[in-house]
Structure formats: structure tokens, C-alpha cells
Amino acid sequence: MSRPAVIFDRDGVVNLTPGAGYVLRWSDFHFSTGIIDALRLCRTRGYATVLATSQQGVGRKLMSQADLDDIHTRMQAHLREHNAAFDAIYACTCLQTDPGCTCRKPSAEMILRAAAEHDLDLSQSLLVGDADRDIEMGMNAGVPVTIRIESENPHIVTATHTLPDTTGLIELLNRCLH
Numbered sequence: 001m002s003r004p005a006v007i008f009d010r011d012g013v014v015n016l017t018p019g020a021g022y023v024l025r026w027s028d029f030h031f032s033t034g035i036i037d038a039l040r041l042c043r044t045r046g047y048a049t050v051l052a053t054s055q056q057g058v059g060r061k062l063m064s065q066a067d068l069d070d071i072h073t074r075m076q077a078h079l080r081e082h083n084a085a086f087d088a089i090y091a092c093t094c095l096q097t098d099p100g101c102t103c104r105k106p107s108a109e110m111i112l113r114a115a116a117e118h119d120l121d122l123s124q125s126l127l128v129g130d131a132d133r134d135i136e137m138g139m140n141a142g143v144p145v146t147i148r149i150e151s152e153n154p155h156i157v158t159a160t161h162t163l164p165d166t167t168g169l170i171e172l173l174n175r176c177l178h
Contacts, residue, residue, distance in 0.1 A: 006127070008039075009134045016030045017151065034166050039082075041174070050114045051090065065093065072089055090103075092109075107137065126176055135148055147163065
């Protein structure tokens, strides 16, 4: 039986954005305030949790795929200790300028792949992101509820809900999750 999901962007949502740079190693990764509790709440309510992230630092050769995998392995280990690990992680490592890329946000490919591989009901799902491309990705996949975490990214796409940061995410998820 399919179940709903909450799809999360990584940088700026799950972890603090490192400014103009990239999270290139575990020591650069710092969880956003309240995100572990938010992930645990989603799991407790029966929602799958999916990470859909663009990591062009790999494509730019600033880090290797092994470096990215190490960050995600350590992140998952920490989240597992709090019953908050992601059910699935999808990362587009293509360059923004790669004409052959089909997975780069705002493409819905990562979400649609997650739905197919994990039997997710996207019509009952939510997306949490901090950029237009995140919100558009959710819309393109048919996700009805989008939550924007404000960031320095300029935005023109309207999300269903907007929060100044992740500190209010638990309260909003409590209202949105069935």
C-alpha cells in the first residue's frame, strides 16, 4: 500500500547552508535547528522521508562521489540514533550546464523515481525546500503542499507555506501531516 512522503532539500533545510560554498566534507555539515525532530515527527506519523538534493560540487570536481556518500552515510548514522533517518536519498551531481542532465531541479525526476521505488503517494505528500527550483520540483511531481524555508535565494515561485527558518517546521508539520 502506498504511503505519503515528505521530501526534503538538503543544503539550507536539513543542514545549514555554507554560504556561497559547498559542504565538501562531514566537518562542514551542521544540522539545521529542529530538523531532527521534524524528521522523527514525519516518520512517527507514517510518512516516508526522502532527501532530494542537487550536489553539483561533485560535477565540478570539488569533491568526489565517495566524499558525498561519506557525508550522507554519517548523516544517516546520526539520524538513525534519533529514529529520524531518511528512507531514501537521491542526489543529482550533474552540472547546471549539462545539457544531458534529466535529474537537475526543477525536474521532478528524483521525486518520481522515489515514488516508483518506494511506492509513495505523491498526491498526499509534502516538500520542504529553500529555493524556487525545490518548490518547482515538487509542483512538477504533483506534490500538493510545498513549504519554503526562507533563504538568501531570491524567489518568484509561491510555496503553499513559507517559514523564516526551520525552527517553526515542527509546528507547521503538526498542522499539515494527517
